[in-house]
Amino acid sequence: MRWSHLSAQPGDGSLPDRAAPAAPPLPLALPGATVRRFDTPGFAGMTFYEIHAKSLINRVPGASRVPFEWTVNPYRGCSHACTYCLAGDTPILLADGSTRPLAQIRPGDAVMGTMGAGAHRRCVPTTVLDHWETSKPAFRVTLADGTRLVASGDHRFLTDRGWRHVSPAEPHQPALAVGDLMFGVGHFAEPPKESPDYQSGFVCGLIRGDASGSGVAVEGDAWVRADAYLDDVSLTEAVRWPELPSSDWFRGFLAGAFGAVGRTDRLAVVLESTDVGYLRWIVHALTHLGLVARGPGPVRPGATGRVETERHLDAALRFRHLTGASMGPLDASGVGVRGERRLAVADIEELGLTLPLFDISTGTGDFIADGVVSHNCFARKTHTYLDLDAGHDFDSRVLVKVNAGELIRRELADPRWAGAPIAMGTNVDVYQRAEGRYRLMPKILAALRDHANPFSILTKGTLILRDLDLLRQAAEVTRVGLAVSVGFVDETVWRSAEPGTPSPGRRLEVVRRLTDAGFAVNVLMAPILPGLTDTDESIDETVAAIAAAGAVGVTPLALHLRPGAREWFASWIGREHPHLRPRYRELYGNGSYLPRAYQDEIAARVRMATRRHGLHRPSAPAADHRPAGDAPAARPVHDQPTLL
Template identity: 45%
Template structure:
């Protein structure tokens, strides 16, 4: 979907993906703890920005999770203005509650009722924002409040002029009267204090993209980057809030019939897995596959979901009409580690069996070994065992990618590593420092070792990628990968 069409008044505040076409939000005993937000999308064929380094230009994602890096932002006792005028602690808000947000009206913001679509909790470092009227706000450094100059984070993300917009003494926050729908209040910031400790933090996703916290307009939570480059489950927020574009096959077919469509390669599974658990219920992929094939559009699918087995007869049939690339993501064999990193996904053995079934159907199948984790899955023994199983399953190619930690994913992974494997923190601090990518010397050494092991097992040794760009699918699925995008400059991942 076109994210800019989800903004209010062009001011930059996104709504939940697909909210404009929301049909209903449903739960099912079959998917305990998961809410499906069913939407009617206006577009499902997505153009990849030209600045992106991925080796394809178009994607289709019939499913989306709530994704953004500023999740879990306010203390639980923060008072939220409800639609009926009452106040309720943030920690006690529930999905389905009606609260006050804001909407653009004739160039100005006005208070407006809105529905709570999701609610999260975690632990983050706390900061106190002290206002001139004596009020206080306890929030994480990532949280944003509305000021006269636009949205501002509580704290900077780095020193110097390159820092993100953030609160400072004298900044005027925009407040709302508890008794009208106007936004008359201007609340000056006196100071922002680091409390020096972590506390439980809460946040919401609302229909308007914001809510009123302690009388101040507070930015909505949009969760972490969905199915990040880590190829991990991105956390409870992603796993329990699934946006389903229920009309995806019909919309895609209409878009592909346009005279302007030039039948470029379409990649699926590059952001969210098209064969995640929800596909077993919604069955969107058969229609999507048929639409692509009927239009003569080549396509590829990257998945770790065994639901793909259901569509093998269809995929085998359309492969005679258009080029089809299939690949399965298998990062490791250790079942215990896999369950901690990828909860809710099929086991490595189930994915290896999927490779076998794809090959038995007469289709080529690549395997994406990603991410390779320094100190956890990068030993010769671990890689050799994995490649032996991949070769035995009949994979036609292998692509490997060293761990990439882009913003959103890196914060999550740093916390996970500190809890699960604290002894590895110094190694990661050394390898990643301020960047998203491991040091070139590590990637070069890993590439050489991996190529040697692939030759041992008779696998294609020309597809290893110690990628400095986005992950690509295994050879044969996509064009040659671009390598012209520099890594972004970031703050230290594991600060001293």
């Protein structure tokens, strides 16, 4: 039988303080178990099944990815109980430097995101993970440079004061204000219209550049375009210098000139020719379009002169977008973005309309919209073995091995037991709220101390501080590893995702107290929730708080959704964050683990944050108790153990 190592507790008629017999039907695997409910508010709606287990120290299945072999779980089940949009025509910066309206973006597209923290953010290419449409009350945000952004009230933009909601619904959410400096590169220029003037300018720039003898021109898209334009414009007329060139002509001229004599030097656009007059027309065109031109300077007869634009991302983008030149992908990776006066918020206006709005989610958690940076529990399967479901039952029906203390002492004394390290808290939290009533851990710790058996504990509960004296005593005779789980410090997410657990702040206080007691405490930054706590802002804020609490290391673990947990979490996401459902389907498919590329990206971003906050040094996994110098190799981040 699946649970043959469990047996029902003999009914002795005794009840813990303020307990009353409960009436729900017993799971089929637990016939005769003593069933209790408590009338204290903290356990309202919960049922506890008290049983006498036949064994407590369990071997981890060989196929498991976790880095330990033996565990102790005195409980099964856990008493912890653990949309932003823009208008569809908003241009989004793609990874190659071009733009596309938000409504036309699709999952899999490569766009430009950012990484970093505070005032130090840099561009990085990232992938669109999801795209959705909704209808919401709309607001218009106007910037000093004339940029107008139509967004929902809950949409967030990055400013010099951090991420700010346009018009937050909750009082604790930071609000965008007039005067805030948005981070970005400036308003994206409208692409050129291929008018007759544009076509004439293009042909002029291409043919005159080719005739300059610079040797730069190549056969390609520019000549294909020119051939098509000559169906509509006269070659003779096109190559003449116009007396009053229009803006369209200047745009086309620069696009043609780039096709003939242009190249890119990272962010700069460089145009070279032996014809000084031609170069002066290039300078004239750049200046007319608001781009700063350098050169050509004095050029000796027959020598090649040079004109180039500023080596700034906004200049590189403006040239591309204004001219429509056929250019290779823009290499902007690593280029910094910052808050600027021209991107200061000038006005925030409620439009009084409900409009169709769109949003995307990306690998970095952000994207660049019209020139500004824009934002966009899990040990449940074992419960199904007891004929309990892995959703509500996991949170409300808890199996308690009331003989755990006596049982582990007997098993540790068995001559066949070799004293291997034991990991606790790896399936369900041994310091969940129920431990405050049942007090199983003091007897377990005392037995481990008396047998000098190495052990580790992973918890997100504050009850571990109750047993601090026992932990100190055990540490005097054996290796004790302590780790606290703090996946994020956003209290809004905490209230929704882990409502029965201590707050992140209280868990960090546990880290401080254990550190002050002389323990080297690691923090498992788990679980990191895609779309909710995987942004650079969330990661940096969490790592900073962990470092301030005195932890010696951070191990990031993204959310693992094995069967049972997956179904429960899908229901929670659908209820609390329905816009994320497609993204989770895309990321997880029918599996339990996130794609390795996503996990590697998360690991790299956490590693960057640990460097910034002084935590970048090797730390052993929570369950490692081997002597110094004999530690195992670090387990790859993509091996996601199930943690609560």
